[in-house]
Amino acid sequence: MNKVKSVIKGAWMVLAGVLLGGQLFTPCAATQATPQKATLQSLSEPQRPSARRALPIKGYKSHSGTKILFIRNPGLPMFDVHVSFAAGSAHTHHQPGLAALTFSLLNEGVDGKDINAIQETFDQLGARLGMGITADRASFSLRSxxxxxxRAPALELFAQMLGKPLLPEQSLSLATSQLLHFLDTEQASHATQADQALHGLMFPKHGYSQSVYGTRVGLASVTRDQVQxxxxxxxAAGNALIILVGDLTEDEAQRIGAQISNALPQGPAVAAIPSPGSPDAQQLLRPVKSSSQAYLRLAQPGVLRNSPDSAALQIANRIFTARLMEELRERRGMTYDVQARLSTLQAQSTLVIELQTRPELADAALAHIKGMFRDFLIHGPTQKELDDTKTWLAGSAPLRSASNAQIVRRLLDIGVHDLPLDLDFSTQRAQELNLDAVKKALNQHLDAERWNTVILGPTTNQQPLPNPVQSEANTMCRATTEFVAS
Structure with a gap:
């Protein structure tokens, strides 16, 4: 019933829009002026260069060692500032949970304001605070x-929160309880458990093998002195990356960057996360869980984000994902989604293939994926696959910088991985690739047999691979012409 109402409401809204726009329907098409020829372009034709906004990156470094990246985007009277630190969970492998607890306490209070007053002040100023932590970094954002x-009072409070937080003792137990709850939530998720089991195989005895939230034992032993x-x-200022995007002049951006940098504790960058090294190859772990699905994870070491071959492997992964989707979802109906991706961890990148399927098809799916990848290494992508992927990358590039938030994400990628100061660098690098370059990168860095694998799910008798279904209607979601909105 609700769907029907939505359709009717949508139809009336469209009609109202047409009437208000002055484009009334007329009873006779013959009285209309001859329509102009459509200017649509076939997807099979070479794509015309699209008009792109000029978004030059300005890069600075404060006297305290803070890296600052800025792009002026004056379309709206607002700006985003994103401050991140090499302070993720992998930096406190010796004390699991220390990084997450410190991160959680930063907005718990500053001089004269508790957590509620901080949030109320941002709300009154029309500013929005964001926070996030990963294995590599802790990040804080402000939209104002x-x-x-x-702008001025919002930035003052933001800088104070980062540089001079109270880190109150009375908030330590509450933050610990929240992190323990997050650990419980992870244990209730089969997908997360499969991911963590895979991390244990790929990064044994390394910070990347732990939950971002730490461990129960680690959290229980963290003290306020350790947090401070x-x-x-x-x-510290030397360990920070500041990104500014929006309606600011270059002079204003420099002043804001210096203001935040000067508010931070003065000190150098921390030591880089050590490389976990190469894991033992061809390990298979099968955690038994009661579930209607089997969760498959395959991984092997890849290349770092700033590697010259990163663009080639990213293109190859996109092509291989398309092949997996066509073979496992469209032709055999074994899964709803499957993908191959390169992680962007700073100390060790990995190629990960992940999917869910019926438990009785887990072994068949695993064997088939390995066989497909072996064939992919031998033959590489086709020219059409490469051309289509390059066309998609070029055409979608402007959409990846359509908002301040998207630009911030791209600048974060550039700043963290020391890439050239050019938003289009990765796209341009991809456009220069040919089949030989992609195939060479694949075989230089990846291996057909070097998989670490996790299959999480129930124990059950295995069945062979389903036969492919050849049908024009062989898609999981397809619109028909039987229903129309009126």
Whole structure:
């Protein structure tokens, strides 16, 4: 019933839009002017160069060692500032949970304001605070209006929160309880358990093998003194990356960057996360869980984001994902989604293939994926696959910088991995690739047999691979012409 109402409501909204726009329907098509010839372009034709906004990157470094990246984007009277630190969970492998607890306490209070007052102040100023932590980094973002009267107090509070947090003792137990709850949530997710089991195979005895939230034993032993020490070192100016995007002049961006940098504890960058090294090859782990699905994970070491071959492997992964989707979803109906991706961990990249399927098809799916990848290494992609992927990358590039938030994400990738200061660098690198370059990169860095594998699910008798279904209607979701909105 609700769907029907939505359709009717949508139809009336479209009609109202046409009437309000002055484009009334007329009873006789013959009275209309001759329509102009459509200017649509076939997808099979070479794509015309699209008009792109000029978004030059300005890069600076503060006297305290903070890296600052800025792009002026004056379309809206607002800006985004993103500050990240090499302070993720993998930096506290010796004390699991220390990084997450420190991160959680930063917005718990500053001089004169508790957590509620901090949030209320941002709300009153029309500003939005964001926070996130990964194995590599802890990140904080602020979206604010560009108007000086709103911007100045929002930035002052933001800088104070990062540089001089109270890290209150009374909040330590509450933050610990929240992180323990997050650990419980992870244990209730079969997909997360499969991911963590795979990390254990790929990164044994390394910070990447732990949950971002730490461990129960580690969290119970963290003290406020340890939190304060970690904040002084990991949240130092020399360990920070500041990104500014939006309606700011270059002079304003420099002043804001210096303001935040000067508010942070003064100190150098922390030591880089050590490489976990190469894991033992061809390990298979089968955690038994009661589930209606089997969760498959395959992984092997890849290349770092700043490798010259990163673009070639990213293109190859996109092509191989398309092949997996066609073979396992469209032709055999074994899964709803499957993908191959390169992780962007700073110390060790990995190629990961992940999917869910029926438990009785887990072994057949695993064998088939390995066989497909072996064939992919031998023959590489086809010219059409490469051309289609390059066309898609070129055509979608402007969409990946359509908003401040998207630009921030791309600048973060550039800043963290020391890439050239050019938003289009990766796209341009991809356009220069040919079949030989992609195939060479595949065989130089990846191996057909070097998989670590996790199959999480129930124990059951295995069945052979389903026969492919050849049908024009062989898709899981396809619109028909039987229903129309009226």
């Amino acid at each position: 209006l560009s108007d000086e009267a709103r 020490d970690f904040h002084r070192s990991a949240y």
